[in-house]
Each structure stands twice: as structure tokens, then as C-alpha cells.
Amino acid sequence: xxxxxxxxxxxxxxxxxxxxxxxxxxxxxxxxxxxxxxxxxxxxxxxxxxxxxxxxxxxxxxxxxxxxxxxxxxxxxxxxxxxxxxxxxxxxxxxxxxxxxxxxxxxxxxxxxxxxxxxxxxxxxxxxxxxxxxxxxxxxxxxxxxxxxxxxxxxxxxxxxxxxxxxxxxxxxxxxxxxxxxxxxxxxxxxxxxxxxxxxxxxxxxxxxxxxxxx
Numbered sequence: 001x002x003x004x005x006x007x008x009x010x011x012x013x014x015x016x017x018x019x020x021x022x023x024x025x026x027x028x029x030x031x032x033x034x035x036x037x038x039x040x041x042x043x044x045x046x047x048x049x050x051x052x053x054x055x056x057x058x059x060x061x062x063x064x065x066x067x068x069x070x071x072x073x074x075x076x077x078x079x080x081x082x083x084x085x086x087x088x089x090x091x092x093x094x095x096x097x098x099x100x101x102x103x104x105x106x107x108x109x110x111x112x113x114x115x116x117x118x119x120x121x122x123x124x125x126x127x128x129x130x131x132x133x134x135x136x137x138x139x140x141x142x143x144x145x146x147x148x149x150x151x152x153x154x155x156x157x158x159x160x161x162x163x164x165x166x167x168x169x170x171x172x173x174x175x176x177x178x179x180x181x182x183x184x185x186x187x188x189x190x191x192x193x194x195x196x197x198x199x200x201x202x203x204x205x206x207x208x209x210x211x212x213x214x215x
Contacts, residue, residue, distance in 0.1 A: 049100035
């Protein structure tokens with residue numbers, strides 16, 4: 001086996017354990033080797049839905065779903081769409097919580113079956129828990145951790161600084177790469193949620209892909 005093959009093997013084994021525990025916790029969880037396989041499954045699964053929300057996520061955009069939905073004349077609520085005013089962006093975020101299907105990623109998913117997220121606004125963490133008819137959480141194997149403690153550490157030490165940097169935020173972590181638990185006005189880590197089990201009234205599918213995706 002080549003080094004890349006060992007990496008793929010490890011990613012699959014860890015993902016399989018994660019999927020097993022997510023299912024035990026009430027989530028619909030699936031594993032795919034690559035984005036193309038995941039995209040095919042997702043498009044088939046969501047074909048009957050009419051309105052879609054997209055949380056701020058580089059991972060979900062790797063599946064190249066938004067353009068496909070727009071071509072099919074579906075309603076898409078995407079606050080990352082260029083040219084939106086602050087007022088319209090806020091309205092779009094609110095509509096995401098009432099759409100037929102909401103797409104997002106996770107900051108970390110433990111192999112013990114919990115999903116950890118940190119938000120600045122709360123539209124993503126809110127919609128993941130309650131509101132949309134269907135939630136699709138897409139994550140690469142780079143988001144997997146051993147347990148809740150390491151998931152929270154990943155958010156603080158990896159996902160948070162990288163996301164702040166990517167957004168051009170004026171925060172200490174965006175400069176140094178190290179979280180100082182700051183009080184910066186542009187701090188993006190303001191809300192922490194842990195989905196220990198599937199929320200009672202929310203249909204959630206977790207798609208884990210054997211690739212490194214997003215932050």
C-alpha cells in the first residue's frame with residue numbers, strides 16, 4: 001500500500017465507527033469515498049424538496065449543488081451570494097430556518113457520535129436543530145475526532161482560527177493562529193452547540209466523505 005492508501009484506509013475505518021455511533025444516536029448517517037459519490041446520493045435524496053438553505057460552509061459547496069438547484073428552478077437561500085445587502089442577508093438567514101432542506105457542515109464530529117458546532121450569528125446552529133424539514137450535514141474525515149473533548153479542542157484550535165482567517169476577521173486567532181478566548185467585536189466563536197442525539201422533531205442526515213474538506 002502507498003501512503004495515500006493508508007490514509008484512505010484510516011479515514012474509512014474512523015468514519016465507519018463514527019457512522020455506527022451516529023446511527024445509534026438516532027441520526028441517518030452514511031459514508032462515501034468521495035464527493036462525487038456523495039453528490040449523486042444527495043441529489044437523489046433531495047429531489048422532491050423545493051426550497052433549500054445553505055449555511056456558511058466551504059464543504060457543502062464542494063458538492064456543487066447550488067447551481068444545480070438553481071437550474072432546476074428551486075428556491076435557494078444562500079447568504080454567501082454576492083451583492084446581498086445586510087438587510088437581505090439577514091432575511092435569507094431567517095428563511096433558512098424554514099426551508100424544506102438545509103445544508104451545512106460541522107466543525108467537528110466525534111467518533112462517539114456527537115456533532116459539535118460553533119457559530120457567530122446562530123443561523124446555522126439554529127437551523128441544524130429545529131426548523132427545516134430536512135437537514136443535511138456534510139463533513140470530510142478531517143472533521144472527525146475521538147470524543148467530545150477533542151471535538152471541542154478541534155473547534156478552538158483548528159476550525160475557529162482558520163475560519164476567522166478565511167473571513168478576514170480582525171481577531172487575535174486570525175493573526176497568530178492561536179485562540180485567546182478574546183472579546184473582539186469580530187469574534188466568530190459565540191455560540192457552541194453539541195448534538196448529543198438527533199433532535200426529536202428534526203430529520204438529520206450526516207454524510208461523511210473520505211476526503212479532507214473545509215476547515
